[in-house]
Amino acid sequence: MKRDCDILIIGSGPAGVSAALPLVKAGLNVLMVDGGRRVVDPPPTENFLVWRRTERTQSRWMVGSEFQALKMQEAVSPKLRVPSLGYVFEDFEFENRVVGNDFVTIGSLATGGLSNAWGCGVARFSNDDLAQFPFQESQLLASYETVSRRIGISGRGTDDLSDYFGLDAWSQPPVPLDTLHAYMLEHYRKYRNLLNAQGFVLGRSRVAALTEAIGDRKPCERTGNCLWGCSRRALYSAVDEIPRLMSYGNFTLRSGFVVRAIARRNGSLAVEGSADGRQNCVMTAKKILVAAGTLATTRLVLTALGYQGERKLLSCPTAAFLAWVPRFLGAQRTPSFGLGQLSFALNLTAGARAMGSTFSTTGVPVSEFVSHAPLRNRYMTDILKNFLGSCVVGNVFLPGEFGAASARLSGNGQLIVSKSHDDTGSRLMVECSRILQRCFRKLGAVVIPGSFTVGKPGGDIHYAGTLPMRREPQIGETDSMGEVQGLDGVHVVDGASLSGLPEKSHTLTIMANADRIARRLVELCVSA
Amino acid sequence: MVITGGTGYIGERVVALARSRGHTVVVASRRAPVAGDAKWIPFDMYSTGELVLPEGIQAIVHLAANTSPIDSAEADRELMAARKLLDAARQLSAKFVFVSSQTARPDAPTLYGQTKWRIEQDVLAAGGWVVRPGLVYGGAPRGLFGELMHTVQRFPVLPAFVPAPAIQPIHVDDLAAALIEIVCRSDIAPGVLRLACPEPVSFTSYLRALASDRLRTRRIFVPVPVVLLQGAAQMLKQHAGFRSAMERLRSLLDLPLMDSAADVKALGLHLRPLAVGMHPSGDMRRRQILLEGRALYSYVLRELPKGSLMRAYVRAVESLRNGASLSLPNSLTKWPSLLAAVDQGVRGDSGWISEFRWRLGAATRMAEATPEGARRFLGIPGRDGVVPVLLRIARAVVSEVAWRAVMPVVRPFVHVVSKRSNCGLS
Numbered sequence: 001m002k003r004d005c006d007i008l009i010i011g012s013g014p015a016g017v018s019a020a021l022p023l024v025k026a027g028l029n030v031l032m033v034d035g036g037r038r039v040v041d042p043p044p045t046e047n048f049l050v051w052r053r054t055e056r057t058q059s060r061w062m063v064g065s066e067f068q069a070l071k072m073q074e075a076v077s078p079k080l081r082v083p084s085l086g087y088v089f090e091d092f093e094f095e096n097r098v099v100g101n102d103f104v105t106i107g108s109l110a111t112g113g114l115s116n117a118w119g120c121g122v123a124r125f126s127n128d129d130l131a132q133f134p135f136q137e138s139q140l141l142a143s144y145e146t147v148s149r150r151i152g153i154s155g156r157g158t159d160d161l162s163d164y165f166g167l168d169a170w171s172q173p174p175v176p177l178d179t180l181h182a183y184m185l186e187h188y189r190k191y192r193n194l195l196n197a198q199g200f201v202l203g204r205s206r207v208a209a210l211t212e213a214i215g216d217r218k219p220c221e222r223t224g225n226c227l228w229g230c231s232r233r234a235l236y237s238a239v240d241e242i243p244r245l246m247s248y249g250n251f252t253l254r255s256g257f258v259v260r261a262i263a264r265r266n267g268s269l270a271v272e273g274s275a276d277g278r279q280n281c282v283m284t285a286k287k288i289l290v291a292a293g294t295l296a297t298t299r300l301v302l303t304a305l306g307y308q309g310e311r312k313l314l315s316c317p318t319a320a321f322l323a324w325v326p327r328f329l330g331a332q333r334t335p336s337f338g339l340g341q342l343s344f345a346l347n348l349t350a351g352a353r354a355m356g357s358t359f360s361t362t363g364v365p366v367s368e369f370v371s372h373a374p375l376r377n378r379y380m381t382d383i384l385k386n387f388l389g390s391c392v393v394g395n396v397f398l399p400g401e402f403g404a405a406s407a408r409l410s411g412n413g414q415l416i417v418s419k420s421h422d423d424t425g426s427r428l429m430v431e432c433s434r435i436l437q438r439c440f441r442k443l444g445a446v447v448i449p450g451s452f453t454v455g456k457p458g459g460d461i462h463y464a465g466t467l468p469m470r471r472e473p474q475i476g477e478t479d480s481m482g483e484v485q486g487l488d489g490v491h492v493v494d495g496a497s498l499s500g501l502p503e504k505s506h507t508l509t510i511m512a513n514a515d516r517i518a519r520r521l522v523e524l525c526v527s528a
Numbered sequence: 529m530v531i532t533g534g535t536g537y538i539g540e541r542v543v544a545l546a547r548s549r550g551h552t553v554v555v556a557s558r559r560a561p562v563a564g565d566a567k568w569i570p571f572d573m574y575s576t577g578e579l580v581l582p583e584g585i586q587a588i589v590h591l592a593a594n595t596s597p598i599d600s601a602e603a604d605r606e607l608m609a610a611r612k613l614l615d616a617a618r619q620l621s622a623k624f625v626f627v628s629s630q631t632a633r634p635d636a637p638t639l640y641g642q643t644k645w646r647i648e649q650d651v652l653a654a655g656g657w658v659v660r661p662g663l664v665y666g667g668a669p670r671g672l673f674g675e676l677m678h679t680v681q682r683f684p685v686l687p688a689f690v691p692a693p694a695i696q697p698i699h700v701d702d703l704a705a706a707l708i709e710i711v712c713r714s715d716i717a718p719g720v721l722r723l724a725c726p727e728p729v730s731f732t733s734y735l736r737a738l739a740s741d742r743l744r745t746r747r748i749f750v751p752v753p754v755v756l757l758q759g760a761a762q763m764l765k766q767h768a769g770f771r772s773a774m775e776r777l778r779s780l781l782d783l784p785l786m787d788s789a790a791d792v793k794a795l796g797l798h799l800r801p802l803a804v805g806m807h808p809s810g811d812m813r814r815r816q817i818l819l820e821g822r823a824l825y826s827y828v829l830r831e832l833p834k835g836s837l838m839r840a841y842v843r844a845v846e847s848l849r850n851g852a853s854l855s856l857p858n859s860l861t862k863w864p865s866l867l868a869a870v871d872q873g874v875r876g877d878s879g880w881i882s883e884f885r886w887r888l889g890a891a892t893r894m895a896e897a898t899p900e901g902a903r904r905f906l907g908i909p910g911r912d913g914v915v916p917v918l919l920r921i922a923r924a925v926v927s928e929v930a931w932r933a934v935m936p937v938v939r940p941f942v943h944v945v946s947k948r949s950n951c952g953l954s
Contacts, residue, residue: 049906049908052899052901052902052906052908053899053902053903053908054899055899056836056898056899058897058898058899059840059894059897059898061897062893062896062897063840063893063894063897066847067843067844067847067848067890069893070844070848070889070890070893070894071848073886073889073890073893329914329917329918330912330913330914330916330917332908333906333907333908362906365893365896365897365905366896366905366906367889367892367893367896367905370892371889371892374872375872375928376868376871376872376928376931377827377828377871377888377892378827378828378830378865378867378868378871378927379868379924379925379927379928380924381828381892381904381905382830382920382921382923382924382927383921383924383925384905385904385905385906385907385920386907386912386917386920386921387917387921389906389907
């Protein structure tokens with residue numbers, strides 16, 4: 001049987017796209033399949049503060065013409081309430097047969113995957129972070145550089161987090177800080193030694209947001225619509241790289257093809273899925289790169305292996321808090337970057353570390369805060385109107401081993417994800433909360449008591465590591481090329497194959513790993 | 529049950545209501561009903577063919593009628609059709625319910641009224657039920673109600689007849705419910721049942737309600753002596769379209785009072801008042817939801833919401849919460865600041881409380897998504913000094929604390945409200 005292609009990539013997210021580019025450039029025939037959902041409602045183009053003040057029909061962005069935001073009132077993240085982002089999240093669990101047991105299971109069927117709605121945080125894993133990985137850091141370095149320069153990251157500066165993030169050599173200048181954040185950074189500089197001694201380090205956030213144009217993508221102008229989607233395409237989304245891939249004759253994208261299973265047919269690798277309403281479409285390939293997102297990938301691989309046991313799923317415990325900067329009480333709202341502006345890292349007991357960022361409150365609907373406080377809506381609104389402008393929102397992540405959950409296949413082929421009972425994570429969070437309260441005071445800010453809220457398990461949407469790369473992989477693990485033990489020719493190139501998940505943002509590392517694996521595949525192909 | 533005339537103004541509602549209650553309905557009409565899945569048999573009063581009704585029929589409701597018979601030949605054929613139906617009913621041992629008219633009299637001024645009377649006699653002789661409804665209104669703009677609605681819509685100036693003729697209205701859905709009651713219950717004796725609002729309403733009030741509540745429009749009413757109506761009817765005899773409506777109207781306006789109180793009570797009917805029935809939805813729910821939205825928004829925004837916001841709230845409740853109203857007590861809709869009593873501080877797995885919270889959260893989000901909301905929630909445009917800001921925050925904190933202090937006293941009342949209102953939501 002003639003094979004449809006050399007390499008079939010499942011998924012058009014950051015991992016899939018990063019794996020595709022080296023392969024396509026080397027002339028291999030690449031077929032990419034994805035869920036294919038696309039934007040239906042384009043995001044606003046005007047400055048956030050302007051359209052909020054003037055646009056009569058703003059309800060369609062804030063609430064939705066079908067009241068999507070109201071339907072999702074119980075959902076864990078404000079992103080899930082953004083009507084124009086519905087296409088990113090919808091139907092994922094249903095189509096991919098993923099079920100969460102007290103665990104938030106979010107994924108995407110959209111072209112570009114979750115990178116259509118992410119926080120854009122980027123970081124390089126250090127040598128320590130990569131200790132569990134079955135290859136040297138040096139082998140990943142070239143990929144980090146390729147990917148960073150390709151997607152455009154910013155935040156370059158000589159600050160205390162330069163080494164922690166390790167990306168400045170390839171970064172554009174940072175997005176300017178707003179006045180609140182500039183004030184906090186100033187204070188940090190004053191009390192730097194004191195804070196460092198307590199294990200607290202502050203610096204600029206490194207984000208995949210452009211400050212210099214790349215191709216059609218324009219640099220950030222701080223219009224503040226980040227939560228709704230960037231109309232300037234300053235924020236990286238893998239969907240923006242698809243046109244470039246399509247310009248190659250040896251690349252095909254088959255959208256709307258949801259893969260149900262990976263199998264062997266007549267000696268070749270094949271994927272079975274549904275497309276255009278038809279149930280049983282089959283495509284064959286020499287190699288399959290699975291990049292459907294950790295949860296979907298896990299289900300596909302475990303099903304193909306017939307794996308009955310449990311796999312450990314790494315997930316970063318996360319928390320959010322509100323910090324008030326008294327100096328700015330009564331100040332006017334100004335246009336602000338909606339994603340992370342300052343980031344911090346702090347040392348906890350047991351050698352663990354936490355990382356977080358702070359955000360302006362402007363680009364988040366105030367209703368999100370009103371519902372949180374145990375005050376009556378009317379008075380909470382009175383207070384927030386006068387108060388929220390002088391606050392920043394912060395988040396915190398712990399290493400993924402502390403939020404461990406488990407994933408297994410159920411009798412009828414669903415992937416069931418359940419949280420594991422482990423108190424270390426919650427104890428560390430309590431410690432985190434105390435340290436942050438102390439340290440932020442030195443920054444001129446007060447962490448509002450009672451605002452520190454630990455997220456639901458899985459709320460980080462950072463899960464990884466179910467099919468980790470190992471030097472000597474067992475069944476259910478992968479080798480240094482992401483090739484699944486027991487499934488020759490099937491490589492896992494997304495978060496599922498990460499061997500460890502530190503507290504840092506992991507997307508850039510996933511992309512770098514995918515790039516690395518693809519380059520190795522090209523080398524092997526050429527030498528063969 | 530078989531419903532003749534099941535695609536007509538009244539028939540449509542009877543069919544829908546009966547089916548929603550789980551009854552098997554066969555529509556007997558000239559044309560098949562639009563809603564595809566109802567059972568249908570072709571039935572034409574003027575056809576001379578055999579009439580075959582399905583087995584197992586328990587009742588026939590005869591609504592098919594010619595509202596403007598031209599001559600006595602037509603009237604006779606209508607009578608024959610009714611007799612054919614009566615025979616069929618007798619063969620199947622089915623109940624026969626004939627929907628007649630308030631104008632039915634042996635000496636009725638119109639052929640329509642006379643024909644109704646003659647059919648009534650046959651039905652009563654055969655041991656069936658005769659229903660004489662008053663002026664049927666509401667629902668779709670069809671039948672005489674539709675013609676009146678059309679007229680009110682067309683003419684900005686309308687006659688207020690002097691002396692004002694009185695009518696006894698009945699909402700089409702109330703009539704439909706009554707007909708089904710008669711079919712289903714075994715304790716209603718055969719005979720004539722008069723169903724209409726026992727207290728008459730002036731025709732002018734009726735038209736006013738039609739204009740303001742159903743059509744949401746203003747109309748000018750000019751006093752016109754009633755005699756002119758009769759003159760107009762004479763003149764317009766030539767124009768067929770107007771003629772039937774005018775004749776029927778005139779005959780209705782000429783009627784003596786119908787004593788319907790006893791029959792309405794016997795059937796256990798609660799006829800909705802004209803003001804409620806004239807609302808496009810036929811009931812007060814929409815208005816209740818509007819008032820509820822207005823109260824919630826006023827509570828959150830500290831100002832009256834715009835019409836577009838309130839309409840959005842109604843749409844949200846109708847599409848996401850099944851159109852059920854919270855049934856907030858009047859005190860809370862009149863003084864929205866009192867909603868602070870229900871917002872927070874009341875525990876309980878009361879379904880009503882959690883529904884209230886959902887709606888308050890929804891109203892908050894929708895309120896924010898407006899330019900007024902941007903002013904209220906984000907404080908833009910504006911720049912204030914520290915002192916006014918601190919005062920405002922302090923005031924809000926004081927209000928919150930004051931409410932918390934008062935809650936032990938207030939809580940029992942809130943519990944009462946939540947229990948009482950619960951039934952409205954099921």
